[in-house]
Amino acid sequence: MALTWDVDARRRLEHAQRRFELCVRFASDARRLVLFGPSGAGKSQTLKIVAGLTRADAGHVRLGGETLADVAAGIDVPARERRLGYVFQDYALFPHLNVLQNVAFGLQRGWRNAPREVRHDEVQRWMHALELAPLSRHYPEQLSGGQRQRTALARALVARPRALLLDEPFAALDPELRARLRDELADLQAELDLPLVLITHDERDARRFGDEVIEIDAGRVTGGGALREDRDRS
Amino acid sequence: MEGAWIPLALTLKVAGWATLLNLVLGVGVGFVLARRRFPGRELLDALLTLPMVMPPTVLGYYLLVLIGRRGPLGAWLHAHFGVQLIFTWQGAVIAATIVAFPLVFKSARAAFEAVDPQLEQAARVLGLGEAAVFFRVTLPLAWRGILAGTLLAFARATGEFGATLMVAGSIPGKTQTLSVAVYEAVQAGQDDVANFLVAVTSVTCVAVLLAAGRLVPGRVAGAP
Numbered sequence: 001m002a003l004t005w006d007v008d009a010r011r012r013l014e015h016a017q018r019r020f021e022l023c024v025r026f027a028s029d030a031r032r033l034v035l036f037g038p039s040g041a042g043k044s045q046t047l048k049i050v051a052g053l054t055r056a057d058a059g060h061v062r063l064g065g066e067t068l069a070d071v072a073a074g075i076d077v078p079a080r081e082r083r084l085g086y087v088f089q090d091y092a093l094f095p096h097l098n099v100l101q102n103v104a105f106g107l108q109r110g111w112r113n114a115p116r117e118v119r120h121d122e123v124q125r126w127m128h129a130l131e132l133a134p135l136s137r138h139y140p141e142q143l144s145g146g147q148r149q150r151t152a153l154a155r156a157l158v159a160r161p162r163a164l165l166l167d168e169p170f171a172a173l174d175p176e177l178r179a180r181l182r183d184e185l186a187d188l189q190a191e192l193d194l195p196l197v198l199i200t201h202d203e204r205d206a207r208r209f210g211d212e213v214i215e216i217d218a219g220r221v222t223g224g225g226a227l228r229e230d231r232d233r234s
Numbered sequence: 235m236e237g238a239w240i241p242l243a244l245t246l247k248v249a250g251w252a253t254l255l256n257l258v259l260g261v262g263v264g265f266v267l268a269r270r271r272f273p274g275r276e277l278l279d280a281l282l283t284l285p286m287v288m289p290p291t292v293l294g295y296y297l298l299v300l301i302g303r304r305g306p307l308g309a310w311l312h313a314h315f316g317v318q319l320i321f322t323w324q325g326a327v328i329a330a331t332i333v334a335f336p337l338v339f340k341s342a343r344a345a346f347e348a349v350d351p352q353l354e355q356a357a358r359v360l361g362l363g364e365a366a367v368f369f370r371v372t373l374p375l376a377w378r379g380i381l382a383g384t385l386l387a388f389a390r391a392t393g394e395f396g397a398t399l400m401v402a403g404s405i406p407g408k409t410q411t412l413s414v415a416v417y418e419a420v421q422a423g424q425d426d427v428a429n430f431l432v433a434v435t436s437v438t439c440v441a442v443l444l445a446a447g448r449l450v451p452g453r454v455a456g457a458p
Binding site for chain 2: 048051052053078079080081082083084085086088090092094095096105106110111112113155156159
């Protein structure tokens with residue numbers, strides 16, 4: 001049986017002020033994998049390489065045995081064909097589309113956006129499951145943080161991804177809401193049994209979702225495995 | 235006074251075509267300059283902005299050299315298609331297009347740069363190809379800025395004088411646009427004709443500026 005995640009992401013970034021070298025490797029069979037580390041450690045870069053949004057200089061990305069990218073072999077499946085659900089840190093909802101149109105975005109083919117009243121079974125299902133139905137005509141700027149997060153989640157799930165990538169999904173929320181949505185996401189993941197990679201710098205997220213935790217710092221993997229007891233303080 | 239409508243119609247035709255051409259060219263160039271990185275990008279931007287700062291007569295002279303009967307492009311067009319651009323309304327369109335071009339591509343570039351690239355990435359992850367990303371995310375979020383620039387370009391093309399006169403001349407009913415007609419009327423001492431033409435031009439320009447002002451992005455596009 002092939003590993004769920006097999007990632008070797010290497011990339012050199014050069015800015016005027018600083019130089020950053022990313023070299024993150026991990027292989028895991030965990031259904032829920034957490035990339036844990038301080039901000040600026042290279043977690044988001046790694047996730048973007050997995051999603052095909054950033055091209056690696058070297059390395060590979062394999063998911064369930066399927067090669068999505070392999071620099072040496074010249075394989076690079078474009079992001080649009082990787083069928084991965086991605087929830088961005090600030091959710092990246094389309095500001096010109098209402099909640100319904102945002103959720104339906106990935107199902108709508110062609111060069112035009114879905115009409116404001118689009119009807120689609122799969123869309124309706126997720127609008128209800130994530131309690132978005134009453135908000136369908138609202139625009140992103142009219143939503144609270146939690147509603148935005150659920151819209152982004154619904155938008156990713158409607159497209160029937162084979163795995164879910166979440167970049168700091170709780171960072172923009174206040175602490176109380178954070179705990180609740182953490183439970184919601186955990187329940188949803190258990191129900192769908194969808195492989196998930198979650199990025200966080202919050203240990204509570206790591207404990208909740210980390211069947212396996214990969215610690216990343218300064219572009220490298222600095223530790224892994226289950227969270228150790230001595231850091232298990234809150 | 236009857237004769238005043240002819241230059242107005244011609245002006246609107248020339249400015250309309252120039253604006254349409256600029257919309258396509260300006261959006262294309264603005265997008266490439268905003269989203270692609272290549273050596274000489276800022277130099278290209280500066281070169282394309284030149285029509286905004288150079289005297290229109292100088293531009294007109296460059297155009298004459300290029301598309302005139304003996305110019306490289308003009309000679310080629312004449313030899314292969316029998317097309318002559320000098321002293322035609324199409325020549326006036328080319329002059330107006332070049333003079334107004336910076337207004338469109340500058341505002342298009344700024345509008346595209348203001349679109350969060352992460353939104354385009356989100357669309358790609360959801361399965362969209364590059365053309366669909368452009369038409370469903372990038373363009374809808376940038377169109378207000380582009381439209382504002384396009385209206386300014388229309389106003390600029392309407393008032394074009396120097397380059398048009400150099401390239402298209404002043405043939406009544408054929409290439410004599412409003413601004414050229416005003417000049418001719420004043421030269422000929424026809425003050426009443428000049429007054430009327432000036433009033434028509436002013437009203438057109440004010441209307442366009444008001445429309446442009448309403449479209450400048452101030453709110454999130456698309457929100458009710």
